[in-house]
Amino acid sequence: MVKGILMDYGGTIDTNGKHWGEVLWEMYQRHQVPVSKEAFRQAYAFGERSLALKPLIQPGHNFLTLLELKVKCQFDYLFSEGHLDIKGGNFADEIQQVASSANKYALHMINAAKPVLEQVSGKYPLVLVSNFYGNLQTVLKEFGLIHFFKHIVESAVVGVRKPNPAIFSMGVQALGFLPGECVVIGDSYKKDIEPGHRAGCNTIWLKETGWGDDPDDTSLADNVITSFEDILKLL
Numbered sequence: 001m002v003k004g005i006l007m008d009y010g011g012t013i014d015t016n017g018k019h020w021g022e023v024l025w026e027m028y029q030r031h032q033v034p035v036s037k038e039a040f041r042q043a044y045a046f047g048e049r050s051l052a053l054k055p056l057i058q059p060g061h062n063f064l065t066l067l068e069l070k071v072k073c074q075f076d077y078l079f080s081e082g083h084l085d086i087k088g089g090n091f092a093d094e095i096q097q098v099a100s101s102a103n104k105y106a107l108h109m110i111n112a113a114k115p116v117l118e119q120v121s122g123k124y125p126l127v128l129v130s131n132f133y134g135n136l137q138t139v140l141k142e143f144g145l146i147h148f149f150k151h152i153v154e155s156a157v158v159g160v161r162k163p164n165p166a167i168f169s170m171g172v173q174a175l176g177f178l179p180g181e182c183v184v185i186g187d188s189y190k191k192d193i194e195p196g197h198r199a200g201c202n203t204i205w206l207k208e209t210g211w212g213d214d215p216d217d218t219s220l221a222d223n224v225i226t227s228f229e230d231i232l233k234l235l
Helices: 020-030 037-053 063-080 092-123 136-142 166-175 189-198 228-234
Strands: 004-007 126-130 151-154 182-186 202-206 223-225
Touching (some): 004 166, 020 037, 020 063, 020 092, 126 166, 136 151, 151 166, 166 182, 182 189, 202 228
Parallel strands (some): 004 126, 004 182, 182 202, 202 223
């Protein structure tokens, strides 16, 4: 019997299961940034590695600032690798446009997710388990989400990142239940479902538009849904 929930944030609550790389690629296309998707994928991966290693994002940064820093890392990479040549390397306007559009997208998705979180948090204690940049508390307060969660386990704060199952064990400990009494909900099979299962939890995979890196065998997902709202049908 499920007694508590460990929930992912980015790509789950704020995009309804769509990988953030796909969200940003849509914004690149919307604002006609002249790069190929393969070059963008390389830039996205570079940016994520850079932000994980360098403390560019501060605890007080809101989500728009986070996005601006993330997109700037991508544009800097694209320019340095010869994939992008706009105004001799001055991309300030394009960065702001992409980041602003992505921020509006996230706000729309979060507003749609709030009624679901309201119902679920009324039945079960929720702990957020997220690979994030150290400013998750600020972002949750900004979007009016923080009150839904009993505890927040953020990789940049606790020093453990998914897919290490230890980060989910921390979430289980925060809930105060046995692992088998908890369910992990997330959009990434490799970063949520596999390690959640290894930590001894039940799993619900929010499978929407991923990053193309899911394994052939996805049998560790106890349940598969295609919309955040579908959580209500299972819990």
